Amino acid sequence: xxxxxxxxxxxxxxxxxxxxxxxxxxxxxxxxxxxxxxxxxxxxxxxxxxxxxxxxxxxxxxxxxxxxxxxxxxxxxxxxxxxxxxxxxxxxxxxxxxxxxxxxxxxxxxxxxxxxxxxxxxxxxxxxxxxxxxxxxxxxxxxxxxxxxxxxxxxxxxxxxxxxxxxxxxxxxxxxxxxxxxxxxxxxxxxxxxxxxxxxxxxxxxxxxxxxxxxxxxxxxxxx
Amino acid sequence: xxxxxxxxxxxxxxxxxxxxxxxxxxxxxxxxxxxxxxxxxxxxxxxxxxxxxxxxxxxxxxxxxxxxxxxxxxxxxxxxxxxxxxxxxxxxxxxxxxxxxxxxxxxxxxxxxxxxxxxxxxxxxxxxxxxxxxxxxxxxxxxxxxxxxxxxxxxxxxxxxxxxxxxxxxxxxxxxxxxxxxxxxxxxxxxxxxxxxxxxxxxxxxxxxxxxxxxx
Ligand SMILES: Cc1cc2nc3c(=O)[nH]c(=O)nc-3n(C[C@H](O)[C@H](O)[C@H](O)COP(=O)(O)O)c2cc1C
Numbered sequence: 462x463x464x465x466x467x468x469x470x471x472x473x474x475x476x477x478x479x480x481x482x483x484x485x486x487x488x489x490x491x492x493x494x495x496x497x498x499x500x501x502x503x504x505x506x507x508x509x510x511x512x513x514x515x516x517x518x519x520x521x522x523x524x525x526x527x528x529x530x531x532x533x534x535x536x537x538x539x540x541x542x543x544x545x546x547x548x549x550x551x552x553x554x555x556x557x558x559x560x561x562x563x564x565x566x567x568x569x570x571x572x573x574x575x576x577x578x579x580x581x582x583x584x585x586x587x588x589x590x591x592x593x594x595x596x597x598x599x600x601x602x603x604x605x606x607x608x609x610x611x612x613x614x615x616x617x618x619x620x621x622x623x624x625x626x627x628x629x630x631x632x633x634x635x636x637x638x639x640x641x642x643x644x645x646x647x648x649x650x651x652x653x654x655x656x657x658x659x660x661x662x663x664x665x666x667x668x669x670x671x672x673x674x675x676x677x678x679x680x681x682x683x684x685x
Numbered sequence: 686x687x688x689x690x691x692x693x694x695x696x697x698x699x700x701x702x703x704x705x706x707x708x709x710x711x712x713x714x715x716x717x718x719x720x721x722x723x724x725x726x727x728x729x730x731x732x733x734x735x736x737x738x739x740x741x742x743x744x745x746x747x748x749x750x751x752x753x754x755x756x757x758x759x760x761x762x763x764x765x766x767x768x769x770x771x772x773x774x775x776x777x778x779x780x781x782x783x784x785x786x787x788x789x790x791x792x793x794x795x796x797x798x799x800x801x802x803x804x805x806x807x808x809x810x811x812x813x814x815x816x817x818x819x820x821x822x823x824x825x826x827x828x829x830x831x832x833x834x835x836x837x838x839x840x841x842x843x844x845x846x847x848x849x850x851x852x853x854x855x856x857x858x859x860x861x862x863x864x865x866x867x868x869x870x871x872x873x874x875x876x877x878x879x880x881x882x883x884x885x886x887x888x889x890x891x892x893x894x895x896x897x898x899x900x901x
Contacts, residue, residue, distance in 0.1 A: 496820070526701060529702055533702065533705050536702075536709050537709060540710070543713050543716075544712060544713055551719075554724075615821055616820060616821045631827070631828050632829065641821055643821050647819070
């Protein structure tokens with residue numbers, strides 16, 4: 462079990478990261494990552510929907526006939542997103558206002574349907590919830606990383622407006638410069654940043670395989 | 686899987702779909718039941734909280750949100766939609782009026798503004814409630830990003846005179862934002878228009894009955 466948990470962690474965060482590798486959920490990924498706080502907020506919301514949707518799909522998988530599974534996933538996901546939106550409005554109103562339309566738009570995140578289809582529809586509830594958590598975490602971390610990078614390069618600040626998540630007076634965060642490279646906050650910056658993140662991941666992966674190729678056979682087998 | 690697909694009658698799939706749709710609807714309805722009150726409460730709280738900056742330094746003893754007055758079109762205030770005014774009293778005497786108006790000519794869309802005006806026509810405070818200006822350029826009108834919007838505190842149509850209610854680049858008295866003059870122009874114009882409206886309509890504003898309708 463321990464090894465399967467660490468295995469799925471490695472999958473969700475790195476090997477099959479929904480945003481970096483599967484390139485799913487590009488719409489929210491590109492649209493909300495103008496700042497760290499937005500990335501964090503949407504990351505949390507998506508993670509919650511993913512876990513709940515995986516749990517529901519997995520627990521009803523016995524009764525779902527294959528030919529109607531897609532409309533059922535859509536129903537489940539749309540209802541869950543509506544519930545999460547209501548919960549956010551009730552308990553985290555500031556976060557809800559900050560993310561605005563992007564909470565309802567979680568419905569359009571294909572990463573969620575993809576996990577329902579690929580994982581939750583064939584695995585027990587516990588494993589499916591774990592999968593939702595890990596995949597959601599991988600997605601959220603990517604959102605935060607890109608958000609931080611774009612905020613830093615585009616506006617010269619980091620962690621600005623964290624009050625939207627945690628309440629209190631508006632905060633300016635860490636101000637490193639008065640201005641930034643505007644392009645980075647605008648849509649093109651989103652594409653650049655994602656491309657950069659993917660490139661970095663590929664470089665790291667290549668280094669690793671190269672390093673592994675120099676190990677003796679036995680060590681390589683153990684390393685797996 | 687493939688042979689199961691052809692065996693199963695269509696109506697059975699229909700029933701499954703209907704049952705799941707009903708369950709999902711029930712789930713949403715239940716969540717709504719559990720959250721509706723809190724959401725309503727949050728809305729009022731948020732409204733009160735967002736009105737606070739325009740109330741700073743005022744002495745008053747009336748409930749602010751209850752004194753709402755909706756001014757429908759046509760009106761001389763900025764914006765194509767209905768404007769909202771909250772009236773503030775101390776010992777039943779008018780103290781100030783808080784306007785919620787829309788500047789239509791922002792760079793990327795309408796800008797929703799809160800403008801507080803004391804009885805003598807001075808601005809108590811201005812805040813941007815909603816906008817879609819460009820991050821890093823026009824969004825410095827937020828207090829979380831810069832102090833730009835605080836420069837209107839204590840100003841009135843006497844200081845500076847109406848003609849000088851403009852950014853410095855246009856021969857006015859107010860600071861602009863580097864690389865973004867469209868947004869400041871829109872806001873200054875809206876404040877000036879609201880001040881003019883207040884001057885001409887003070888009595889009518891405080892004489893009117895409060896509006897019952899909740900708008901948002
Ligand atoms: C992508 C982009 C976004 C812009 N966003 C804004 C904005 O939100 N607010 C604004 O006043 N000007 C914005 N501008 C700049 C205006 O087009 C205009 O050039 C500027 O307001 C003129 O300022 P200046 O008179 O100080 O040169 C933007 C320009 C570009 C290219």
